Amino acid sequence: MYQKYASYLLLDFISDDFFIHSVKHPSPKTEAFWLEFLEVFPHQADTFVKAKQALHLLSLSAKQETNWEDYKEIWDNIQTELETKPQRTSLYKSYKPWIRWVAAATVVFMIGVLGWLYYDEKNSAINYNNLVDAAKKHHELEEIINHTSSNVKVNLPDGSMVTLESNSKLSYVKGFRDNKREVFLVGEASFDVIKNPSKPFFVYSNRLITKVLGTSFKIVSIGNDGDVIVVVKSGKVSVYPNVSSNETNTMESKGVVITPNQMVRYVEAKELLQKSLVEEPVTIIPLEQNKDFVFDDTPVKEIFDRLSKVYGIKIVFDEHILAKCTLTTQLQTGNLYDKLNIVCAGINASYDVVDTQIIIHGQGCN
Structure with a gap:
């Protein structure tokens, strides 16, 4: 697999899915891969570093307005590199009549990369830590962390009860003073919610929102970027993806409603809600x-x-x-x-x- 990157230019790197993912979401495995690659092909070190820098700059640019001249300058730099790379000089000369078409295509590509990077960063920010940090700007929160090997009972301000399982975290707005009750979860917990139609209950678990008026349900939200599972024991809940506030109403209308013995899994990688029956349905009457x-x-x-x-x-x-x-x-x-x-x-x-x-x-x- 190393050979694939041996002759990569700047544009090749920043359009490669594996390289992009490695830069934006580094892991010990990807770090080891690129270290070994540079040991085998040390002549690519300079281009590799520039490509990483380019991705970071593109990521920052995605959050700001960028005019046509900026994109033209980006292309001019890439074009200069193409002209100065000796191993591709003959290829460049052969296709020089098409250079304006390539330039236009590259600008379109760069706009696409900017949009992808912005979308990726915007959505990857929706996790427990960042949700809690954002809530703290407007409310005082209470956080419960279960470091024990057994379940912990948490009494919420409205009388609702949460059973917080081992290695899980729960934060909630103190007093529930606003017109809604908001809690944030990472890990696994069961909820018994006091009914209050005038004050709906919301659970934020990574990229999924569970909205309920009064019911008993369970949520499994593993890690900051994992899938989320909601299982209803009684009552009814609405489940929909967590997006920016100006899109919430639209996303809620596209969500799913689940009732007892039903569950929904939010598949983060596909941004998909999968509704199904629980593995072992139970009776819902005495x-x-x-x-x-x-x-x-x-x-x-x-x-x-x-x-x-x-x-x-x-x-x-x-x-x-x-x-x-x-x-x-x-x-x-x-x-x-x-x-x-x-x-x-x-x-x-x-x-x-x-x-x-x-x-x-x-x-x-x-």
């Missing part, structure tokens, strides 16, 4: 109401409707095809999927979990 899970020659429509109500999960099937199907069974034990397996086996059917629904496939009964 257990004493489940004691009549005994069926005697009962139409399967009634059994599926009962399961759907008890677990709060939509079960989709063709009522016409399954109209003649009945079943005698007991379903007091086992989880939801155990119950579905018993019912489907009894009527020669099968099921799939699609998004947050369960789809029944069957040929009917005689």
